[in-house]
Amino acid sequence: MEKNYVGARLVLRSNLASHSGRRPSWAAVREQVLHCEFYRKVCAPTSLERLKGVTVKYVSHIGDNGTLPPSPFLCVLVRYADCKPSPQQAARHIEQEENVYWRALVATWLRWTQIKAEQIYRLLDPLLGDYRPITIREGDGSLRISHLDIYIDQLLRYRSTFRALEGPFPVPVIPFPYLISRYELEARGALLRRHYAVAETASGTHKEA
Numbered sequence: 001m002e003k004n005y006v007g008a009r010l011v012l013r014s015n016l017a018s019h020s021g022r023r024p025s026w027a028a029v030r031e032q033v034l035h036c037e038f039y040r041k042v043c044a045p046t047s048l049e050r051l052k053g054v055t056v057k058y059v060s061h062i063g064d065n066g067t068l069p070p071s072p073f074l075c076v077l078v079r080y081a082d083c084k085p086s087p088q089q090a091a092r093h094i095e096q097e098e099n100v101y102w103r104a105l106v107a108t109w110l111r112w113t114q115i116k117a118e119q120i121y122r123l124l125d126p127l128l129g130d131y132r133p134i135t136i137r138e139g140d141g142s143l144r145i146s147h148l149d150i151y152i153d154q155l156l157r158y159r160s161t162f163r164a165l166e167g168p169f170p171v172p173v174i175p176f177p178y179l180i181s182r183y184e185l186e187a188r189g190a191l192l193r194r195h196y197a198v199a200e201t202a203s204g205t206h207k208e209a
Contacts, residue, residue, distance in 0.1 A: 024066040026175045030078065032070055039075040048083035051076055052093070052102050059101040062151065063137030063170040071137065073105065074171065080109055087115055091123055100132045100148050108171065111155045117180045118190045120156075125194060127152045136170050156182070 033039050038058070046054055055076050064074040085093070094106040107124055130148045137143055151170070158169055158176055185191040 024173060026173065029066050029070070029074075029173045032066070032068065033075055033078045036070050036075055038069070038072060039079065043075050043079040046079065048080070048085055048089070051080055051083070052096070052099065054079075055102045055105060056099045059105070061135040061137045061143060062101065062104055064173055065139045065171075066173045073101065074173070077105055077108060077171075077174075080105065081112070085109075087119065094123060094127070097130075100130070100134055103127060103130065104134060104148060104151055107152055107155060108174065111158075111179070112174055112176055114177060118185055120179065121182055121185065121191055124152055124156060139168055 042054060042058065043051075058072040059076060061071070062073050064071040090106055090110055094103055094110070096102060107127060110120055110123055128149045130152075132148050133145050134148055134151060135143050136146045136151075154169060156179070158179075182191060182194065186193055
């Protein structure tokens with residue numbers, strides 16, 4: 001059994017290396033996750049409603065670029081997706097504020113799915129007001145402190161898998177579908193204009209930022 005597992009890891013490492021520095025295919029990444037010991041022993045036996053507890057216990061950072069072993073964040077995300085939550089369940093999960101990584105994980109799943117673009121903005125826009133710190137793992141393995149609102153903003157500005165942001169995205173291995181911009185939806189009347197935080201002027205009055 002152990003030999004088979006080691007052999008699978010070698011095959012997966014070879015598959016990932018064959019991309020010559022390019023982003024590994026989602027099929028390769030998913031198989032990597034499914035063969036991961038953490039996924040097999042912790043995530044796979046866990047039901048949808050108990051995944052939050054797994055996140056609280058094991059997820060301490062966001063980030064995965066297809067290297068071995070896969071991060072707990074990615075493993076729990078794959079299990080969450082395989083549980084096939086309804087949009088109503090995901091909306092309920094994302095409202096739970098007790099754990100910042102659970103919120104980030106559900107938000108990532110929502111952005112990853114093919115629900116309507118206006119639904120994504122309606123569900124994720126409120127999280128732009130959640131300024132709690134999160135830890136991000138960079139591609140080189142180093143850790144940095146960021147904040148949930150910045151991560152949510154990245155999710156919404158990451159137009160698709162093939163259009164990068166100014167900086168690297170924490171989980172570039174996820175095959176995000178194209179997302180129409182919020183401004184286009186506002187122009188069509190599908191979304192109301194977003195109200196941004198106000199900035200205080202030197203005179204003491206407030207204006208929209």
